[in-house]
Structures are given as structure tokens and as C-alpha cells.
Amino acid sequence: MFVLVNLKAYPCDPVAVAQAADRVTTEHDVAIAPQTAHIGAVAETGVETWAQHVSPVGHGSHTGSTLAEATADAGAAGTLLNHSEKRLKLADIDASLDAAERTGLSTVVCANNPDQIAAVAALGPDAVAVEPPELIGTGTPVSQADPDIVRDAVAAANEVDPEVDVYCGAGISTGDDVAAAAELGADGVLLASGVAKADDPQAALESLVE
């Protein structure tokens, strides 16, 4: 399973979380998505580092953008796109995917439900992630609160493009949640508060990947 830990804009120490992830022994692939400004420092720990977003632009007059080229140069291996807290127009998702592909970044496009998963899977990302917004940050895992949304998202993505991996997110914080996601057909999980808001991120990560 791919375990992508999104630090959002939580007031945690991104390097400490990355070092903790580096110390955890697991069969899963763990990656950390810090704030853009912290990508270089997190990547230096050796942990796989992701961006939370890249802009649908290339080099040029785009003040305030998050340039995919700069993100990749800083050490990112991939990027989230269209997170529930950073929604994009369909055309911008497509252009951000082009930017990521151009710069060698792997991609996970988020969506709220199976219909949206089918739509974004058609754009050809490496993976999609289904996240019911109402469960984000609640500590109630999507695999428990709404298992059908995960099953249906897996089926929807497979129908469009079986090469696209499917992750699920919202409320995931324990190894049981990761195992439940795998049983529902997910190839990975996307989570945040369970680690970023934990008093002891290393213990939280160990519990997650046990």
C-alpha cells in the first residue's frame, strides 16, 4: 500500500515527521507531502516527498504560482491535485497533470465520489483518491463510515482505466484502517490529521503501518 501523509498547513515540524517516517520499518511505501516551502528540507531526509499541489502553468508570468519545474527541482517525487481543500476546474486539473508529467512528478488526483473519480481517471493520472469531504479530519475512517464509496470508486476507476491506482482518504489513522482500505480494493491511503496533529508522530506512523 502507498501511504501518503499530507501535512496540509498544520503546525507540525515537517522534518521531524519525515525523520520519523524514515525510522519506521514497514512493508508499505510511505511519502510525506509538506508545505511547498518545506519540500527541499523534507526531501533531504531521504523520505519520498510530495507536493500538495502544482499550478496549471509553465515558466512565465505567473506570480504566486507553484511551478511544477521548481517543485521537482526542490526534490518532490509527486504531487496531489484537486484536493478537497484545493479544488481545481477540470481544465486546470488537466493542465496541472501536463505540468507534472512534463517534470517527472507522479500524480494523485483527489475527488469526492465515484462519479468524479471516473471523470478524473479519464485524464490519465497515476492514481486517484476518493475522499468524502465530510469525513476529512473527523477520525472516522472512510472504510468504516462509507465502505461502498471506496468499492464504487475502485470499480469506477477500473472501468475507465485499469492502469490508474485508487487510494482512499479521510479519517484514516490506524493499521486497521489501512488494512480495511486494502480489503476494499484500494492501492493506497491518503491521510493527514492522524499523523500531523499527533503528539508523537512517530508513534502515530508506527500504529499506521503496523
Ligand SMILES: O=C[C@H](O)COP(=O)(O)O
Ligand atoms: O489529505 C488528507 C485528507 O484530506 C484526509 O485528512 P484526515 O486524515 O485528516 O482525515
